[in-house]
Amino acid sequence: MSEATPERQTKEEQHVALYSGEALTIAESRQITCARETSLVVVAGSPGSGKTTLIASLFHCFQRGPFAGFMFAGSDTCIGLDRRCFLGRTISRGIEPNMERTKVGTEQRLIHFRVRSEDLTEEARDVLITDISGEEYEDIRHSMDECRKFALFQRADHIVILVDGARIADSGQKHAAKVEVEQFLGFLHDAGHFDRNCNVHVLVGKCDLLADEAAKRFSDLLKDEIVGRFQGKVAILSVGDIAARPRRETSEFRLGHGLSSPFASWLERPQRQIDLTSSVSDANCHSEFDRLLLRQGAEVDGGRECP
Template identity: 30%
Template sequence: MDNNDDLELEENDKVIDIDQIKDENVKDVIYELPFGNALTLKETYSITSVEDTRFIVVAGPSASGKTTLVTTFYQLFQKGPVGSYYFAGSQTLLGFEQRAYYTRSSSKLSNPETPKTRRGISDSILHLKLLDSEKNKLHNFLLSDFSGEDYSSAVANVEIMREDFGVIKRADVIVVIIDGYRISNKKYRHSTIQKAIEMLQTMSAADVLSKSVIVEIVISKYDLIETKSAEDPNILEYVNEIEAKILGKVAKLPNNAIKFFKVAAMPQDATCCELGYGLLELLQSWTDVREILHMPEQVKLTSEFNKFQKRMLGATL
């Protein structure tokens, strides 16, 4: 056989021209591939209708670290698995890239930062699909990236919260970000906690919190707090008191399921906190949501469809 692009065919071999194949039973099918941009709520239906999905709403004021938190998950999976979780796909790769670019050295910025999210929530949902190798289970996460200015305008305004953030009612988890930078500064410390409390109180008053939602309070930029503790030893004591301060004000939330986390997604001081500090624990809490939100056994099932579903899950009716 000559060393060229032509293949020698045996005598019985036939050359098949794909263009000449005609089958009346085969119809033209057009598959629409995702553009990769952030999704609208309507566009998420193609994911939620066919696969196990958790909707994570990340809330907080501008520059508190919402977008950095979301995009750091994406960047960590480019380096490898996170704990037992492996990247298994995303329909919003371009959306992640647009937000993550400014945290990289190629952006030529002196400090890593993410651009402000533009106002409006029409197309601000990012998709991340992961494989839990320990349980051999796939998880889909829809992560909101709504504008901090929009959240700030809705704090203490029930009508705006109800009108602009009704989508929150579909959330499995609401992550309320408390800016660690502001906590590290005595000037802003108390007002920052009060704003987080007011946000939760407004959500509750606006009836945008479902009865099964899990609320997670996340202190971002925790590396700055650790660094500040060298000159202000009382700051760590104050941080430890935040949980009691918040629980004392929002104890009447639907199911009182409130958790607290400390993270440093993109730490400025890597000597005290590694890249993605605290994100694995946060991710694990999201995958456990369905176990927390299980249907109580004392609820009487009247629908035959629901009864069948419970049997398939191994329940005894």
């Protein structure tokens, strides 16, 4: 039997890089964002507001079938998704469904979804979702320097801010919860994270816990005040109620309650408008190339930048 040629041995020794299935780092996600149109969604909220639950519930919803008019078309982070869902399953032997909290101080990790329209008339779409830890949220809310340093907000197509519905339902905490979310939004705006390239979604989570009319009215007041204060300062501002994983599923509150419309909107990327004239003026144009950049800057839109 003849020995393999050096060329054949070289081919056999080549390794193919496979995804681990875990959540992606920013660097690893570039293989997705540079290959296909991809939305980046950043989920923020106070500790225990339900950020991880939101992401895990999306995965559970797609396991049941089509969701929000889309079918699950794959993920490069299936193992990472499954880890987030583990404590919500009977195999975890937990007394009640739960979710592991996002760890503070670790590198930002992104969860990947690829979906396709239920009628198969459109190409598959990709979305990357990451949640920041509750501790990071508190740091950003209390420090403008920390807020400015969190560059992922500037890269995001959609910023989702979760308000803890359990605190809204608690008469002793509802006013503090209201002040906190308004303060957080104000910091993001003042730090320059809100611009015409970003959509912002403020969602009151755990809305199944808003049992009495007083809590519902306070929730509506919070949303109205946010719209009145921040409408027009971002590309699109939307507010709503969700119950990603209701404490008890009923005919009114099912898994993923209220998430259908927000998720569908997260698949769309705002049209990127890049201002190239901010650092270029007639005074510092020293070449014809600089002058061309100045003239064409206002016409450039739809720019694409890999996270």
